[in-house]
Amino acid sequence: MLVRRCVAGDAAAWEEIVQTYNRxxxxxxxxxxxxxxxxQDLTQEVFIKMFRTLASYDHTKGAFVxxxxxxxRNLLVDHFRKTKQDRMTxxxxxxxSAQEDAQPLSEQIxxxxxxxxxxxxxxxxxxxxxxxxxxxxxxxxEALILRDLQDFDxxxxxxxxxxxxxxxxxxxxxxxxxxxxxxxRTYRQVM
Amino acid sequence: xxxxxxxxxxxxxxxxxxxxxxxGILSGTQLEAFQAHAxxxxxxxxxxxxxxxxxxWLKELTEVEPPASLVTNILAxxxxxxxxxxRVNVAAPPPQVSWLERVQAWISExxxxxxxxxxxxxxxxxxxxxxxxxxxxxxxxxVKPADLRQISLRPAAIRHAYYNTExxxxxxxxxxxxVYQVQAAASRLKRNVTPAEPAPAKQKDHKNDTTExxxxxxxxxxxxTEDRLILACAPLGPSGSxxxxxxxxxxxxxx
Numbered sequence: 001m002l003v004r005r006c007v008a009g010d011a012a013a014w015e016e017i018v019q020t021y022n023r024x025x026x027x028x029x030x031x032x033x034x035x036x037x038x039x040q041d042l043t044q045e046v047f048i049k050m051f052r053t054l055a056s057y058d059h060t061k062g063a064f065v066x067x068x069x070x071x072x073r074n075l076l077v078d079h080f081r082k083t084k085q086d087r088m089t090x091x092x093x094x095x096x097s098a099q100e101d102a103q104p105l106s107e108q109i110x111x112x113x114x115x116x117x118x119x120x121x122x123x124x125x126x127x128x129x130x131x132x133x134x135x136x137x138x139x140x141x142e143a144l145i146l147r148d149l150q151d152f153d154x155x156x157x158x159x160x161x162x163x164x165x166x167x168x169x170x171x172x173x174x175x176x177x178x179x180x181x182x183x184x185r186t187y188r189q190v191m
Numbered sequence: 192x193x194x195x196x197x198x199x200x201x202x203x204x205x206x207x208x209x210x211x212x213x214x215g216i217l218s219g220t221q222l223e224a225f226q227a228h229a230x231x232x233x234x235x236x237x238x239x240x241x242x243x244x245x246x247x248w249l250k251e252l253t254e255v256e257p258p259a260s261l262v263t264n265i266l267a268x269x270x271x272x273x274x275x276x277x278r279v280n281v282a283a284p285p286p287q288v289s290w291l292e293r294v295q296a297w298i299s300e301x302x303x304x305x306x307x308x309x310x311x312x313x314x315x316x317x318x319x320x321x322x323x324x325x326x327x328x329x330x331x332x333x334v335k336p337a338d339l340r341q342i343s344l345r346p347a348a349i350r351h352a353y354y355n356t357e358x359x360x361x362x363x364x365x366x367x368x369x370v371y372q373v374q375a376a377a378s379r380l381k382r383n384v385t386p387a388e389p390a391p392a393k394q395k396d397h398k399n400d401t402t403e404x405x406x407x408x409x410x411x412x413x414x415x416t417e418d419r420l421i422l423a424c425a426p427l428g429p430s431g432s433x434x435x436x437x438x439x440x441x442x443x444x445x446x
Binding site: 011014015018019022023026027030031036040043044047048051122125126129130132133144148149154166169170172173175176177178179180181183184 | 206207209210211213238241242243244245246248249250251252253254255256257258261262264265266268269270
């Protein structure tokens with residue numbers, strides 16, 4: 001087993017783990033934190049934490065990917081709590097027009113008047129959805145990321161988030177609906 | 192969400208089935224009841240539409256590519272080695288290390304703190320000066336580095352060199368002793384051959400004497416009366432003419 005080899009000191013096994021999971025963890029961090037720089041730092045922190053606690057993984061308690069995702073999620077929540085104070089300070093210092101309600105998402109994306117081709121349009125839609133996702137509460141955001149972007153099943157998400165499956169489903173429903181409302185408002189203003 | 196019953200299903204039941212319905216895993220009567228409730232309930236109908244729309248929006252998000260340096264940075268921050276080197280190490284078998292190399296590595300590892308201390312400027316200057324002094328001393332003694340190469344380190348040769356050196360030192364010492372003996376004999380001979388010089392005149396020439404000091408200070412224990420010497424401890428008679436006359440003859444030895 002890869003983890004056992006890694007715990008025994010096999011550097012090649014650890015590299016294989018990094019190669020296998022770095023993409024998944026980076027994407028979770030990127031969608032949750034919102035910026036590529038933060039995602040890179042957080043991914044690195046996740047692997048450092050994983051490297052230190054690898055011996056504590058018990059395969060009888062769940063799949064390795066669930067364990068990895070739990071570490072990632074816990075670290076993201078810690079990061080969110082740490083940066084929450086900074087964001088509150090920033091929002092107080094920022095001008096009124098920059099606050100959430102004052103600046104719709106349509107103003108954050110590029111000019112819509114230019115005739116975009118399919119690729120550019122897809123990229124713009126992706127950026128819009130990414131920005132809308134960042135405006136959801138962390139509880140709804142993490143549930144949507146795990147379900148709709150990482151394809152975890154409800155039981156795995158419940159394990160990662162440490163909440164009942166019913167709560168997971170409820171958060172996913174509310175998250176999807178909230179996201180749709182945000183994007184509907186955005187595109188209505190653009191049109 | 193207002194909880195009311197519509198088509199045999201309550202809103203909280205609808206909410207719990209919503210995720211499964213969007214995933215497409217509801218079937219049969221459960222699906223029919225769900226759809227009927229969505230059609231008639233003013234709160235749950237829009238919720239279903241929004242949830243479906245939200246899920247469709249999320250499908251627009253594609254996976255992003257991590258930076259190329261991410262894996263390298265992770266490996267460097269965890270195991271301390273970069274990926275390329277690790278790959279080389281995995282591919283290549285571990286090199287055979289001889290016991291001599293292991294000992295050398297162990298010594299160099301042990302000597303590292305000592306070497307770091309020695310490399311400090313003050314120690315380096317001291318060692319430089321010591322080396323300079325040694326080289327100057329060796330050059331003055333006539334020792335050449337080229338001669339050192341010819342030294343044989345065989346036990347017999349070392350023993351031979353030791354006895355040779357010892358004999359040279361003894362000969363040198365004996366030669367020095369001979370010189371002193373010859374010098375001493377020559378000085379003895381000179382003393383015996385040279386005749387004794389006459390005693391120096393008592394009356395010094397006072398013309399050139401500017402010291403104004405008395406002439407014979409060493410004769411303090413004697414009192415002088417005219418030209419005769421009187422012993423200081425001798426008992427005086429009733430008249431000064433009874434004093435014994437002491438004549439002193441001085442023999443000076445010329446060295």
